[in-house]
Amino acid sequence: MKLITPKRTFLTLAGLLILGLIVYGLRPQPHFVSTFTVVEAPLSVIIEEEGKTRLIDRYQISAPTDGFAQRITVRAGDHIQQGQTLVTLEPLYSGLLDARSQAVAEAHLSAAEGALKAAQESVTAAQAEAKLAAAEFKRLKKLYQEQVIMRSEYERALAADSRARAALRSAEFNAQVAEFDLEAARVQAHTPKRQTNGLAARQQTTVRSPIDGQILSLLQESEGVVRMGETLLEVGNLNALEVIVELLSSDAVRLRPGLSVKLEYWGGPTLTGIVQTIEPTAFTKVSALGVEEQRVNVIVAITSPLEARPSLGDGYRVTAQFILWEDEQVLQIPSSALFREGDDWSVFTIVNDKAKKQTVSTGRQGGLNVQVLNGLNAGDRVVIHPDPQLAEGSPVRLTP
Numbered sequence: 001m002k003l004i005t006p007k008r009t010f011l012t013l014a015g016l017l018i019l020g021l022i023v024y025g026l027r028p029q030p031h032f033v034s035t036f037t038v039v040e041a042p043l044s045v046i047i048e049e050e051g052k053t054r055l056i057d058r059y060q061i062s063a064p065t066d067g068f069a070q071r072i073t074v075r076a077g078d079h080i081q082q083g084q085t086l087v088t089l090e091p092l093y094s095g096l097l098d099a100r101s102q103a104v105a106e107a108h109l110s111a112a113e114g115a116l117k118a119a120q121e122s123v124t125a126a127q128a129e130a131k132l133a134a135a136e137f138k139r140l141k142k143l144y145q146e147q148v149i150m151r152s153e154y155e156r157a158l159a160a161d162s163r164a165r166a167a168l169r170s171a172e173f174n175a176q177v178a179e180f181d182l183e184a185a186r187v188q189a190h191t192p193k194r195q196t197n198g199l200a201a202r203q204q205t206t207v208r209s210p211i212d213g214q215i216l217s218l219l220q221e222s223e224g225v226v227r228m229g230e231t232l233l234e235v236g237n238l239n240a241l242e243v244i245v246e247l248l249s250s251d252a253v254r255l256r257p258g259l260s261v262k263l264e265y266w267g268g269p270t271l272t273g274i275v276q277t278i279e280p281t282a283f284t285k286v287s288a289l290g291v292e293e294q295r296v297n298v299i300v301a302i303t304s305p306l307e308a309r310p311s312l313g314d315g316y317r318v319t320a321q322f323i324l325w326e327d328e329q330v331l332q333i334p335s336s337a338l339f340r341e342g343d344d345w346s347v348f349t350i351v352n353d354k355a356k357k358q359t360v361s362t363g364r365q366g367g368l369n370v371q372v373l374n375g376l377n378a379g380d381r382v383v384i385h386p387d388p389q390l391a392e393g394s395p396v397r398l399t400p
Helices: 006-026 099-145 151-189
Strands: 031-037 039-055 058-062 067-069 085-090 205-208 213-218 224-226 231-236 241-248 260-264 271-278 283-286 292-302 317-334 339-341 344-351 354-366 369-374 381-384 396-398
Touching: 031 344, 039 354, 085 231, 099 151, 241 317, 260 292, 271 317, 317 354
Parallel strands: 031 396
Antiparallel strands: 031 381, 039 241, 039 317, 058 231, 067 085, 067 224, 085 205, 213 231, 241 292, 260 271, 260 317, 271 292, 283 292, 317 369, 339 344, 344 354, 344 381, 354 369
């Protein structure tokens, strides 16, 4: 009988320890996984895209005629009322003359003064001729009535009197024309000073606001000459806003008028709206990656009350979420838990700390989650982002 020596005991224990380490090292190692508990929760299918607000009605206030605009006193953001005066236009004033033009104008003035004097002298001469012709006609008329002279002499006197009267009227008309020419020459030679009352003030034209609203922008602030049709400022009512969103044409065909829309990330609470118009014509736009895209303008009417958006203005950025479908109680899992198994979708569930492959049927996808039609129940735990090495029956351990 062999004695059990301490050395033999030590060697036996060492061998058993090594054998145990080999067995432990060869056993299957658990996979560290992250899981998600299957729940019933609200799910929405949405299309999300950035848009911007714009006024439904924008008014560009233009100059109705050529004139000199006084300085505009209103500022962008000011509230205005319908009929309020926004711009005052005065008649244009004549320009300054250079030395040569001034000399020519003064020469025309002197000529006009001389022409008026000549015309006045012609009137004086015509008056004398008319007076003489009238007296001669009166004398011969009396003699004709007494049958002292022949009728032919009487008719010649009558014609002379008519010619003298006509010459007098012509001379008077020429004198009036000379007066008008003199006045025009005076205006041409002497530039009138700007008036603040009188005729110029009576001829002022005021441009008034067509609506109750606010000043959006000023295109002409300082006083100066403006031309007919030139835009001076823009006004609008910020209470009447809509949102314009440029959607991909492949997304726009999925919408319909009246569809619900959520408006977020504009700096305030979530607003509601509905699709009002889907424009029938698309346009080409180059994306930030340099890809040509066909996009469509979708107009969204804001249905939230004015109290919910007191600071929302024109041209502000918003994020529009078009709600294609939604339900309050939907069995769902993250789409990252799914993987293909032939033509079917499958997931790994956790049963007794081991992975179990389960085939599932999916429905609608909303954001990061997918609707589960069958194959799972509420409360089941599924592996998200499963490792390619994970297999049926593999031990698993939750990621710390």
